[in-house]
Amino acid sequence: MNGEQWFAARGWTVFPFQREVWDAAAAGRSGLLHASTGAGKTYAVWFAALERAATVRSPAGLRILWITPMRALAADTLRALQEAAPDWQVEVRSGDTSSAQRARQNKRLPDALITTPESLTLLLSHADAAERFRHLQMVIIDEWHELMGNKRGVQTQLALARLRRWQPGLLVWGLSATLGNLECARQALMPDGVIVEGHVAKPLLIDTLIPAAPSRFPWGGHLGVHMLAPVIDEIERHSTTLVFTNTRSQAELWYQHLLEARPDWAGLIALHHGSLDKEVREWVELGLKQGQLKAVVCTSSLDLGVDFLPVERVLQIGSAKGIARLLQRAGRSGHAPGRVSRLTLVPTQSLELLEAAGAIQAVAARDIEARPVPHKPLDVLVQHLVTIALGGGFRAPELLAEVRSAWSYRELSDEEWQWALDFVARGGQTLEAYPEYRRVLPDDEGVYRVPDVALGRRHRMGIGTIVADASLQVKYVSGGRLGSVEESFIARLRKGDHFLFAGRILEFVRLHEMTAYVRRATGARGAVPRWQGGRMPLSSELAHAALAQLALAQAGRYEGPEMQALKPLLAIQQRWSSLPTAQDTVIEAMHSREGWHLFMFPFAGRSVHLGLAALLAYRVGRQQPATFSMAINDYGLELLSAQPLDWGALLDAGTGADIGLLSTEHLLEDVLASLNASEMAQRRFREIARIAGLVFQGYPGQGRSARQLQASSSLFFAVFSKHDAGNLLLTQAQREVLEQELELGRLRATLLDLQARTVRFHAIKRATPFGFALMVERFREKLSTEKLSDRVSRLVRQLERAAGP
DNA sequence: GACCTGCTGCGGGGTG
Numbered sequence: 001m002n003g004e005q006w007f008a009a010r011g012w013t014v015f016p017f018q019r020e021v022w023d024a025a026a027a028g029r030s031g032l033l034h035a036s037t038g039a040g041k042t043y044a045v046w047f048a049a050l051e052r053a054a055t056v057r058s059p060a061g062l063r064i065l066w067i068t069p070m071r072a073l074a075a076d077t078l079r080a081l082q083e084a085a086p087d088w089q090v091e092v093r094s095g096d097t098s099s100a101q102r103a104r105q106n107k108r109l110p111d112a113l114i115t116t117p118e119s120l121t122l123l124l125s126h127a128d129a130a131e132r133f134r135h136l137q138m139v140i141i142d143e144w145h146e147l148m149g150n151k152r153g154v155q156t157q158l159a160l161a162r163l164r165r166w167q168p169g170l171l172v173w174g175l176s177a178t179l180g181n182l183e184c185a186r187q188a189l190m191p192d193g194v195i196v197e198g199h200v201a202k203p204l205l206i207d208t209l210i211p212a213a214p215s216r217f218p219w220g221g222h223l224g225v226h227m228l229a230p231v232i233d234e235i236e237r238h239s240t241t242l243v244f245t246n247t248r249s250q251a252e253l254w255y256q257h258l259l260e261a262r263p264d265w266a267g268l269i270a271l272h273h274g275s276l277d278k279e280v281r282e283w284v285e286l287g288l289k290q291g292q293l294k295a296v297v298c299t300s301s302l303d304l305g306v307d308f309l310p311v312e313r314v315l316q317i318g319s320a321k322g323i324a325r326l327l328q329r330a331g332r333s334g335h336a337p338g339r340v341s342r343l344t345l346v347p348t349q350s351l352e353l354l355e356a357a358g359a360i361q362a363v364a365a366r367d368i369e370a371r372p373v374p375h376k377p378l379d380v381l382v383q384h385l386v387t388i389a390l391g392g393g394f395r396a397p398e399l400l401a402e403v404r405s406a407w408s409y410r411e412l413s414d415e416e417w418q419w420a421l422d423f424v425a426r427g428g429q430t431l432e433a434y435p436e437y438r439r440v441l442p443d444d445e446g447v448y449r450v451p452d453v454a455l456g457r458r459h460r461m462g463i464g465t466i467v468a469d470a471s472l473q474v475k476y477v478s479g480g481r482l483g484s485v486e487e488s489f490i491a492r493l494r495k496g497d498h499f500l501f502a503g504r505i506l507e508f509v510r511l512h513e514m515t516a517y518v519r520r521a522t523g524a525r526g527a528v529p530r531w532q533g534g535r536m537p538l539s540s541e542l543a544h545a546a547l548a549q550l551a552l553a554q555a556g557r558y559e560g561p562e563m564q565a566l567k568p569l570l571a572i573q574q575r576w577s578s579l580p581t582a583q584d585t586v587i588e589a590m591h592s593r594e595g596w597h598l599f600m601f602p603f604a605g606r607s608v609h610l611g612l613a614a615l616l617a618y619r620v621g622r623q624q625p626a627t628f629s630m631a632i633n634d635y636g637l638e639l640l641s642a643q644p645l646d647w648g649a650l651l652d653a654g655t656g657a658d659i660g661l662l663s664t665e666h667l668l669e670d671v672l673a674s675l676n677a678s679e680m681a682q683r684r685f686r687e688i689a690r691i692a693g694l695v696f697q698g699y700p701g702q703g704r705s706a707r708q709l710q711a712s713s714s715l716f717f718a719v720f721s722k723h724d725a726g727n728l729l730l731t732q733a734q735r736e737v738l739e740q741e742l743e744l745g746r747l748r749a750t751l752l753d754l755q756a757r758t759v760r761f762h763a764i765k766r767a768t769p770f771g772f773a774l775m776v777e778r779f780r781e782k783l784s785t786e787k788l789s790d791r792v793s794r795l796v797r798q799l800e801r802a803a804g805p
Numbered sequence: 806g807a808c809c810t811g812c813t814g815c816g817g818g819g820t821g
Contacts, residue, residue: 069813069814069815070813070814070815071814071815094815094816095815095816095817099817099818099819102817102818103818103819103820106818106819116814116815116816117814117815118814118815118816119815119816121816122816122817146813146814147814150814152814152815216806218806218808219806220806220807220808221808221809221810222808222809222810222811223808223809223810225809245810246810246811246812247810247811247812248810248811248812249809249810249811250809250810250811253809273812273813274812274813274814299812299813300812300813300814301812301813301814303812303813304813304814318810457817457818460816460817460818461816461817462816463815463816463817464814464815464816465814465815466813466814466815466816468814468815527809528809530809530810530811531811531812532811533810533811533812533813534811534812534813535810535811535812536811536812697816766806767806767807769806772806772807775807776807776808777808778807779807779808
């Protein structure tokens with residue numbers, strides 16, 4: 001039965017995009033299919049693959065490979081594929097696969113295999129890999145938008161390059177949500193192919209929960225519990241609601257507040273985030289699927305994965321940070337053809353009303369972020385070289401050509417290749433003396449292989465690019481796992497202290513072998529664990545949309561309930577200062593007991609503001625002695641100095657006093673000089689060292705402590721910096737800091753924008769609504785800076801110990 | 806009109 005017939009048999013409509021996929025595949029073309037969820041993408045490519053596989057003359061072994069970014073998705077996909085082709089042997093291969101099935105698959109792979117990028121790479125590390133993939137006809141990469149922008153995507157590219165070389169006629173199809181750079185998404189996956197648009201009209205409704213008394217709404221802060229009452233109302237009115245928060249501790253607090261306000265909801269609401277134990281999470285997921293839960297408070301942990309049909313409503317507490325994320329989350333509700341996706345933004349402070357208004361506009365305009373593809377990361381390449389040396393071995397010139405056929409490495413130079421090869425063969429310039437870093441060696445015929453079984457086993461256990469921070473397990477004294485928290489949090493607790501975790505108040509009992517033992521407690525909530533997570537900046541798309549709303553407000557147009565609610569606040573801002581827009585740079589200078597303040601609101605996201613604040617401080621400091629403390633958020637920055645400074649003159653080119661503070665000349669050198677870029681690079685290097693296989697994470701079940709891991713990567717960093725300055729992994733760490741943490745390209749664009757804007761200078765008497773949040777932020781930053789220096793000195797002590805006699 | 810912020814994803818191999 002082909003797709004057309006199968007759809008007809010169930011009375012389903014065949015959409016034009018499905019036919020487009022079948023026709024393209026029948027003509028031997030690869031492609032990328034992008035569509036909103038619930039549009040029938042899975043069946044479209046699956047039937048294309050079945051037809052393709054049926055053309056093989058002597059079908060044997062694996063013919064279709066299905067790559068998914070999440071194990072949890074594999075089970076659902078398996079069900080769908082089996083339903084559409086009951087006579088096909090389809091299986092899953094992932095970390096969850098039982099050892100019995102694993103052994104069977106190692107003898108003979110099924111007709112079709114659903115797997116993760118990591119498990120696929122592991123398959124490629126077997127000596128007979130080429131033979132086992134010999135009959136492969138088609139590869140499907142599901143949720144490609146999730147992979148393309150990170151190193152897991154690069155790992156996938158390398159695996160595909162390998163498969164393509166063994167099977168030049170291989171068809172590759174990617175499935176993706178809509179993004180700002182579709183053509184790039186396609187290129188990263190296949191040298192040549194079509195883009196198919198799977199448009200199925202899917203109603204989407206986004207609105208905002210407006211605070212009852214907008215004039216008393218806080219100007220700063222991010223937790224948003226003052227919105228508790230209206231949020232409870234919303235949950236009450238719908239069958240099942242997902243409540244997204246931006247951080248795990250925020251999720252814990254919201255869950256607790258909801259339960260305190262509505263004790264009758266015990267058992268009906270639940271909590272879900274990445275640090276909770278797998279079993280706990282699976283229980284919540286099942287409850288959602290079966291419609292037994294009224295609400296789940298969660299983080300991005302529920303962005304992807306299994307479809308929860310009963311979810312009617314999505315709430316987003318705090319900034320969504322980007323349009324793509326917003327759409328992804330909205331799509332978690334009304335997840336069936338014809339049903340409406342419904343998302344409500346819950347602002348936690350006043351300026352998030354502005355962001356909400358912008359977000360709604362940007363969604364309507366489909367102004368969706370691009371996901372940049374990483375450019376030749378050498379840590380991933382180094383890992384790949386060892387994998388392939390295990391997987392049957394390689395000859396250097398052949399593998400070089402294959403690697404260059406992967407999009408991310410198309411510009412890999414001969415020198416870089418030679419360096420990577422030398423690094424795995426010899427351990428590079430500094431590690432030559434250690435046999436465990438001579439990981440691949442050429443035999444008499446010039447074929448590079450892994451010389452030692454133990455090295456091979458160790459490598460296989462480190463395959464993958466996800467580097468998680470080492471953490472402590474949390475368990476009840478009576479048994480039963482709850483999840484994990486970071487070492488540094490537990491280190492601050494004393495016996496008997498209470499803390500809030502996994503939705504419960506717990507008493508810390510003792511620490512033993514990387515496990516924190518706890519028991520249930522009552523009474524005071526105590527501390528909430530904080531995890532060292534990413535710090536996502538506001539996307540340019542969303543920032544521009546917010547600025548556009550300000551421009552409208554400046555012209556007296558307040559459209560929509562968000563801007564109406566914000567009107568009184570913007571009026572104060574205009575009275576005391578003025579509104580920042582895409583035409584006007586607002587600069588506020590203030591003198592207080594603390595010193596001389598500068599406020600500036602470029603609306604370029606927190607990472608750019610960090611670079612900009614440091615740059616301004618550095619460039620001013622070159623002119624006249626001054627020291628600064630600074631604060632940043634997604635909307636702007638504050639510089640505070642003890643000495644008086646005439647910021648109006650310093651920044652205004654019109655007065656002739658401009659000293660090039662906003663110049664893009666010598667940008668790189670100035671940024672490097674102004675920030676502690678080397679410490680940032682050292683942090684980055686931790687991840688790189690693990691991926692490149694320098695630091696062994698330990699055997700399963702016996703994890704090593706964060707300290708051990710951190711100390712050994714720091715040691716490598718120190719040794720390379722001192723004795724092997726040409727080490728390209730160090731260069732990569734610096735590049736990743738500049739590109740990803742400081743977003744240098746975006747900083748440059750922001751400087752050019754600022755140069756083109758008119759400066760509106762205001763001497764103010766007290767912090768304006770826009771400036772207020774920054775002052776609040778500075779108090780927090782001060783705290784974290786102290787903690788940072790603690791961390792640094794601890795690190796130094798460890799290094800000394802590690803390097804000691 | 807001085808705060809409760811910081812995401813997610815994966816992963817062994819061989820034999821009885």
